[in-house]
Amino acid sequence: MTSSAGAPPAAAAGGLSESEQLLFGGELTYDYGWGTHKGAWLKLSLRTMAGSLPRQVAVAVRLARAADPQALTTVVVGEIARGVTQAVSLIAVNSLLVELLAPGDIPGRLRAALPALTLVAFLAVIGSACKSASAAATGILEPKVQRVATERYLGLVARVELEAIEDDAFHKLMDSAQWGAESARRMVVHCTAVVTSAISLIAAAGVLTVLHPLLLPLLICMALPSAWGSLTMARHRYVSWHRFVQHVRAAQLISRLLIDQQAAAEVRVHGVAPFLLKHFRQMAETSEREQTRLAWIGARTGLFADAARGLATVATYGVLGLLLWHGQMALAVAGTAVLAIRTGSVSITDLVLRVTDVQEESMFVADLETLCEEAVRRAIPTGGLDLPERVDEIRFEKVTFTYPGAEKPSLHDVDLVVPHGKTVALVGKNGSGKSTLVRLLSGARLPDTGRVLWGGVDTAQADRAQVFDRVAMVAQDFYRWPFTARVNIGIGRSSAPMDDTAVEAASAYAGADEVVKGLPHGLGTLLARGYKDGQEISGGQWQKIGLARARYRDGRVLIVDEPTSALDPAAEQRVFDQIHRLAGTGQTTVLITHRLHSVRHADLIYVLDEGRVVEHGTFEQLMAATTSTGAFREAYELQARQFQRPSVPAQAGRTSCEPGSSVGEGQARS
Numbered sequence: 001m002t003s004s005a006g007a008p009p010a011a012a013a014g015g016l017s018e019s020e021q022l023l024f025g026g027e028l029t030y031d032y033g034w035g036t037h038k039g040a041w042l043k044l045s046l047r048t049m050a051g052s053l054p055r056q057v058a059v060a061v062r063l064a065r066a067a068d069p070q071a072l073t074t075v076v077v078g079e080i081a082r083g084v085t086q087a088v089s090l091i092a093v094n095s096l097l098v099e100l101l102a103p104g105d106i107p108g109r110l111r112a113a114l115p116a117l118t119l120v121a122f123l124a125v126i127g128s129a130c131k132s133a134s135a136a137a138t139g140i141l142e143p144k145v146q147r148v149a150t151e152r153y154l155g156l157v158a159r160v161e162l163e164a165i166e167d168d169a170f171h172k173l174m175d176s177a178q179w180g181a182e183s184a185r186r187m188v189v190h191c192t193a194v195v196t197s198a199i200s201l202i203a204a205a206g207v208l209t210v211l212h213p214l215l216l217p218l219l220i221c222m223a224l225p226s227a228w229g230s231l232t233m234a235r236h237r238y239v240s241w242h243r244f245v246q247h248v249r250a251a252q253l254i255s256r257l258l259i260d261q262q263a264a265a266e267v268r269v270h271g272v273a274p275f276l277l278k279h280f281r282q283m284a285e286t287s288e289r290e291q292t293r294l295a296w297i298g299a300r301t302g303l304f305a306d307a308a309r310g311l312a313t314v315a316t317y318g319v320l321g322l323l324l325w326h327g328q329m330a331l332a333v334a335g336t337a338v339l340a341i342r343t344g345s346v347s348i349t350d351l352v353l354r355v356t357d358v359q360e361e362s363m364f365v366a367d368l369e370t371l372c373e374e375a376v377r378r379a380i381p382t383g384g385l386d387l388p389e390r391v392d393e394i395r396f397e398k399v400t401f402t403y404p405g406a407e408k409p410s411l412h413d414v415d416l417v418v419p420h421g422k423t424v425a426l427v428g429k430n431g432s433g434k435s436t437l438v439r440l441l442s443g444a445r446l447p448d449t450g451r452v453l454w455g456g457v458d459t460a461q462a463d464r465a466q467v468f469d470r471v472a473m474v475a476q477d478f479y480r481w482p483f484t485a486r487v488n489i490g491i492g493r494s495s496a497p498m499d500d501t502a503v504e505a506a507s508a509y510a511g512a513d514e515v516v517k518g519l520p521h522g523l524g525t526l527l528a529r530g531y532k533d534g535q536e537i538s539g540g541q542w543q544k545i546g547l548a549r550a551r552y553r554d555g556r557v558l559i560v561d562e563p564t565s566a567l568d569p570a571a572e573q574r575v576f577d578q579i580h581r582l583a584g585t586g587q588t589t590v591l592i593t594h595r596l597h598s599v600r601h602a603d604l605i606y607v608l609d610e611g612r613v614v615e616h617g618t619f620e621q622l623m624a625a626t627t628s629t630g631a632f633r634e635a636y637e638l639q640a641r642q643f644q645r646p647s648v649p650a651q652a653g654r655t656s657c658e659p660g661s662s663v664g665e666g667q668a669r670s
């Protein structure tokens with residue numbers, strides 16, 4: 001692999017670009033907001049990595065404190081005590097060696113060394129006890145830290161504006177953050193190890209400084225090559241991961257599609273598997289090439305680091321030998337120095353490795369932090385103006401709205417009124433802006449210009465939690481939760497305990513009671529295939545469940561977006577009858593439908609075209625030639641004609657196929 005550090009791997013990766021181009025319409029790279037890959041590479045210098053370490057450790061400590069303060073205290077106290085025992089132990093070893101190497105008979109020397117020996121043994125026992133306590137507390141902390149980190153980012157992400165959820169840069173952050181939560185868990189272990197190694201190193205360094213001031217700088221020289229090697233590899237791995245996260249995500253998507261339930265029929269009937277497998281392989285092979293590249297860099301870096309470390313070790317022991325040679329150091333002191341150098345060098349290697357681990361994990365934790373900061377920045381504001389208890393009308397005033405990245409507005413200068421207790425229908429061609437309009441009405445989106453007023457309160461300034469609380473919505477693409485039928489209905493108002501009587505009443509209202517009756521465990525049936533006892537239901541049956549959910553929510557404003565598109569004629573009639581009946585109970589309803597005959601009873605009909613309201617009025621007004629532009633009337637008549645006697649295509653040997661021709665009709669049916 002020859003790609004340079006800053007070059008995107010796809011450029012050097014042969015088949016990857018082809019797969020990306022075909023399946024995803026372009027090369028899969030991310031703009032992080034804080035720079036390109038090349039920028040990231042430059043930013044990850046050794047200095048900044050070391051500089052950011054304390055901040056990231058502080059993040060881990062904060063998470064650990066939130067997760068289990070008692071366990072955190074045990075870890076900290078345990079590790080400090082362990083370090084102290086090591087330091088004291090080294091000093092005891094020094095006295096032990098002094099006694100053993102002193103002139104005199106062996107039994108006498110052994111007797112003199114006994115107290116130091118006992119102290120070394122005692123300290124070893126204490127050290128082990130501290131190690132066990134710290135290990136147990138770390139084990140307790142780990143999963144809790146991951147939970148706290150996960151809960152935190154999920155909680156924040158669930159509150160961001162819809163716009164952020166559709167933003168691919170934000171998605172990238174969410175992908176990284178999932179790793180960040182796991183990294184936070186691992187950071188606890190690594191941080192503990194860092195503390196252990198650091199204390200052990202301080203102990204060894206302290207003893208070495210006392211023995212001879214020259215030994216400490218030599219010990220540091222021994223450690224530097226390992227530090228450089230480990231940090232260099234951590235940096236390579238991190239940059240590589242960031243480059244490849246998008247490709248990994250895409251390859252995972254392809255592999256999931258191959259086993260996806262919804263795609264299963266098409267995968268088989270259309271023979272899609274070889275096509276997907278080919279592209280999966282291309283993407284996987286590119287990742288493999290990247291792994292090979294990293295392995296070679298690792299081998300090279302390790303070789304340089306080991307060579308430098310070897311030289312430093314020779315120099316250190318050489319200096320020790322010279323000191324002994326010139327009588328500047330006693331033999332017992334030299335023995336302790338060898339021990340301290342060994343302990344210190346092991347601690348330094350361990351410390352460097354662990355610091356690198358912390359550093360590596362901290363980069364992912366930093367991503368998690370960035371996501372949390374971004375999620376806070378893009379959150380739906382909490383608080384705001386209170387809505388009046390009774391909202392007489394919801395009013396759109398010159399509302400214009402453009403989706404992020406879209407070239408033209410989806411709503412343009414829209415004026416509209418939804419009076420309290422009335423049924424308002426929105427009709428118009430595909431893509432005319434109906435669903436967008438209800439998203440703004442429900443507060444899910446805010447206008448770019450103009451105002452959406454709930455009883456005079458602008459949704460941009462209102463407490464949006466209050467707006468949401470008053471809305472019950474069955475969106476076109478309402479979510480099919482992979483839970484039981486009960487939860488699929490009761491989740492409409494999940495803040496309250498689920499009440500079976502209310503769930504049953506809502507399902508009866510929407511005609512979902514028949515669906516539930518047909519399920520093996522009634523409301524307790526899991527509506528998710530692929531799990532034990534999970535059931536799948538039809539699109540129309542799901543639509544009834546969706547309607548029941550909106551009914552259960554019992555919002556003051558009911559928004560139904562294409563509620564009957566998958567329903568059979570009887571069920572469709574029933575739904576519209578129910579909606580009309582609601583009008584009599586003072587329920588405000590906004591109905592989106594393409595079935596124009598079903599809006600006859602609406603109090604107001606708005607006709608949209610290319611994001612603009614082209615006409616509005618009652619059904620009679622829109623149908624009357626004198627009071628309408630004809631947009632609604634023409635569409636209505638076009639639909640009505642389809643219900644009149646069908647025209648029959650000409651067949652070979654027939655000369656007459658005119659509509660109404662009884663012969664033609666008879667032949668057509670035969």
Ligand SMILES: Nc1ncnc2c1ncn2[C@@H]1O[C@H](COP(=O)(O)OP(=O)(O)OP(=O)(O)O)[C@@H](O)[C@H]1O
Nearest residue numbers: 166403406410428429430431432433434435436437
């Ligand atoms: N999330 C989105 N991001 C970008 N553009 C969108 C998004 N949702 C809708 N649009 C665009 O906004 C326009 C209006 O879409 P909208 O879904 O509001 O139309 P609609 O009248 O409800 O259509 P339909 O009758 O097909 O449901 C369309 O051009 C559509 O492509």
